[in-house]
Structures are given as C-alpha cells and as structure tokens.
Amino acid sequence: MSQSAPEYALAAHPTTVGDARSSTKPVRVTPTLVIGGHDVVVAAGPCSVEGYDMLLDSARHVQSAGGTLLRGGAFKPRTSPYAFQGLGEEGLRLLASVRDETGMPIVTEVMDTRQVARVAQIADVLQVGARNMQNFPLLAELGRAGKPVLLKRGASARISELLLAAEYVMANGNERVILCERGIRTFETITRNTLDISAIPVLKAETHLPVIVDPSHAGGRADLVLPLALAAIAAGADGLIVEVHPNPAAARSDADQQLTFAQFTELMHGISLIAAASNRTIRIPAPIAPSIAAADVAERSHDTRRRAEAALAHAPLDVVAA
Numbered sequence: 403m404s405q406s407a408p409e410y411a412l413a414a415h416p417t418t419v420g421d422a423r424s425s426t427k428p429v430r431v432t433p434t435l436v437i438g439g440h441d442v443v444v445a446a447g448p449c450s451v452e453g454y455d456m457l458l459d460s461a462r463h464v465q466s467a468g469g470t471l472l473r474g475g476a477f478k479p480r481t482s483p484y485a486f487q488g489l490g491e492e493g494l495r496l497l498a499s500v501r502d503e504t505g506m507p508i509v510t511e512v513m514d515t516r517q518v519a520r521v522a523q524i525a526d527v528l529q530v531g532a533r534n535m536q537n538f539p540l541l542a543e544l545g546r547a548g549k550p551v552l553l554k555r556g557a558s559a560r561i562s563e564l565l566l567a568a569e570y571v572m573a574n575g576n577e578r579v580i581l582c583e584r585g586i587r588t589f590e591t592i593t594r595n596t597l598d599i600s601a602i603p604v605l606k607a608e609t610h611l612p613v614i615v616d617p618s619h620a621g622g623r624a625d626l627v628l629p630l631a632l633a634a635i636a637a638g639a640d641g642l643i644v645e646v647h648p649n650p651a652a653a654r655s656d657a658d659q660q661l662t663f664a665q666f667t668e669l670m671h672g673i674s675l676i677a678a679a680s681n682r683t684i685r686i687p688a689p690i691a692p693s694i695a696a697a698d699v700a701e702r703s704h705d706t707r708r709r710a711e712a713a714l715a716h717a718p719l720d721v722v723a724a
C-alpha cells in the first residue's frame with residue numbers, strides 16, 4: 403500500500419481575514435528594533451560602502467533624520483564584471499566601525515554561501531539581493547545563519563516565487579525573514595524597474611512576514627524615490643530601504659538614484675505624515691519631527707507636505723518625537 407507524503411505546511415502563514423497589518427509577526431533585529439510592528443522602519447545609507455568618512459557621515463545623517471538601520475554594500479552584485487565590485491572585507495570592517503561609532507544596526511548584502519559566516523558576524527540583517535533570490539544553497543545557508551534576512555524580490559520573480567524563496571530560509575531554521583519589493587522588470591524603460599505596489603497588500607495578506615519597499619532600485623532615479631516611498635507607506639509597507647549618499651553624483655554605484663541628505667530628510671518628513679494618516683508611527687528625532695502645530699506647518703512649504711497633508715485631513719495623528 404502506497405503512502406502519500408504528508409502535505410508540507412508552509413512556514414509563512416497567511417494572515418487572518420480582516421486587518422492584515424495586525425497579523426504581521428514583527429521580526430526582532432535588536433533589543434530595541436523590530437520590523438513589522440507599529441513603527442515604520444527606514445533603513446538607509448549608500449549603495450556601496452566607499453570609505454569610512456562617507457559611511458559615517460551618511461549614518462549620522464540617516465540617524466538624525468529618523469532612519470534606524472544603516473545600509474551599505476560591501477559585496478556588490480554588479481551587472482558588469484568591470485564595474486566596482488565593492489570593498490569586500492574592508493567594507494565589512496568599515497560597517498562594523500561605523501556601527502560602533504553610532505550604535506546603528508547594519509544591513510548588508512551577502513552574495514555567496516562562502517561569505518555567510520563572515521557577513522553574519524558583522525551584519526545585524528543579512529540582505530539577499532534581487533539577483534540571488536533563487537540562489538537556493540544561499541537561502542538554505544541563511545536558514546542557519548542566526549540573523550534576520552532581508553529577502554529582495556527578483557526582478558523577474560513572481561510573488562509566489564518570492565514566497566517560496568522565503569520558505570527556503572524558514573524551512574532551514576530561520577523564521578526571521580523580511581520581504582522586500584524592489585521593482586520588477588516590465589516593458590517600461592523610462593524607469594529602471596516598475597514598483598509593484600500591489601505586491602505590498604498581497605504579501606501582507608498572504609503571509610505573516612513584514613514587507614518593506616526599496617524605492618531607490620525600483621525607480622532608478624532620485625526624483626522618483628520620494629513619490630514611490632510615499633506610495634509604499636500608503637499601501638501598507640512596514641518600512642523602506644533607501645539609498646543615500648553624501649555626494650550622489652560621485653557615487654561609485656547607482657549614482658542616479660541615491661538621495662542627498664536634504665532629500666532624505668524631506669522623504670522622512672513626508673512618510674511620517676503618510677504613516678500618521680494610517681495610524682502608524684515613525685520615530686523622528688525632535689528637530690525635524692512634524693507637528694500638527696499650524697506654525698510648524700507653515701514653515702515647511704514644499705509639495706511633499708501639501709500632498710501628505712491632503713491625505714492627513716481626516717486621519718488620527720500620532721507621530722512620535724523620540
């Protein structure tokens with residue numbers, strides 16, 4: 403008599419019908435940082451770690467504007483083998499020193515099974531890039547790495563394939579997976595990729611995993627980062643990962659899409675208003691915390707504020723100044 407194999411129970415549970423967001427199980431990164439909870443979490447920093455000073459400057463600015471995770475690639479997946487490949491081990495050391503200096507946890511990419519143990523010593527969150535979303539040995543190794551994994555959607559991956567990639571990590575022992583929508587390849591060429599906004603509510607409903615959005619790689623242009631970020635938070639994303647550089651024009655990778663410090667501050671301000679409109683919070687340090695005081699509103703006259711305030715008209719406000 404043949405026995406059929408038991409059906410595999412997926413580790414990523416569908417959320418219960420109703421308020422999908424409340425069914426997300428937050429992923430703890432550090433004792434004070436969770437992703438997928440009430441706070442919208444923003445990771446930001448340069449595309450590539452290029453040196454100590456630029457990384458420290460970026461970290462300080464990101465932190466002062468309300469970002470809580472520092473991003474920066476040490477190992478870079480570049481389309482051309484002749485392009486800057488990242489500083490590698492030296493980049494990891496720089497990330498570690500800047501974390502020591504600022505206290506900011508680090509998210510950085512790991513590209514290869516042979517790098518996992520070393521990157522896991524340094525990083526607080528291990529990033530799997532879009533190009534590696536279906537590198538199954540890497541995903542399995544990350545299941546055993548003991549650190550949260552930020553899993554980016556492949557440029558041509560279906561949502562179901564992203565979820566099965568997450569399963570590889572979870573089935574190998576690591577439940578701390580954060581999904582990242584970063585744009586998919588379509589027929590459109592004006593933008594680098596096409597941000598799949600609908601993936602956000604779908605992923606939130608299909609799984610209990612936190613979902614964040616990368617508006618930098620999605621649009622591929624600095625001027626698109628703000629509107630895509632606003633849309634992502636409005637659609638229910640738990641956070642963002644954004645590229646910020648002290649001098650974007652001189653960046654060694656992704657120069658077109660990295661934000662200046664001033665643009666990043668503006669982004670944080672804009673998304674805090676959208677977050678408040680959907681009854682969530684962003685902990686922005688006091689100097690740039692938005693306020694409902696009319697005087698403060700009057701001081702900030704740019705399109706972002708007007709667009710975000712329109713969304714706020716009838717919403718409860720609970721933006722927190724930390």
Ligand code: PEP
Nearest residue numbers: 475531532533554584619
């Ligand atoms: C990155 O975050 O630096 C990166 C290479 O992104 P993606 O894998 O989404 O292209």
Ligand code: MN
Nearest residue numbers: 449645655656
């Ligand atoms: Mn990049």
